[in-house]
């Protein structure tokens with residue numbers, strides 16, 4: 001059986017950025033599960049895993065366009081400190097959930113980029129946008145997805161619960 005669309009695949013991996021700094025690691029005993037062919041993972045990694053079999057190893061370097069995309073300056077927002085609850089301590093890198101005005105039920109995840117006096121700069125880019133990444137790991141296990149998983153577009157093994 002090879003990794004293909006509608007397979008739930010469990011991989012172990014270590015992720016480094018372009019400077020060689022380790023960002024994440026998952027061992028063989030705690031694989032990360034995803035549904036193949038549904039853009040659950042970055043496109044370059046999904047392509048690399050296609051056709052691999054259980055036990056196969058991979059080691060791939062991805063440019064930003066094959067990973068989390070280029071960094072986009074237009075996703076930077078400047079707001080007043082007073083628009084954020086005052087008890088909240090703001091630190092660079094901290095995630096914040098915003099509810100844009102006039103868009104019922106919408107939530108936007110942004111990161112604090114900079115706090116300069118009364119002004120806060122928020123960054124709507126994915127934290128790994130613009131970065132070169134290296135994934136090295138192994139296909140630990142795989143199985144056919146259930147109809148429900150295919151319908152939902154994600155795996156139900158692992159951290160995903162309804």
Ligand code: ZN
Pocket residue numbers: 148149152154156162
């Ligand atoms: Zn689901």
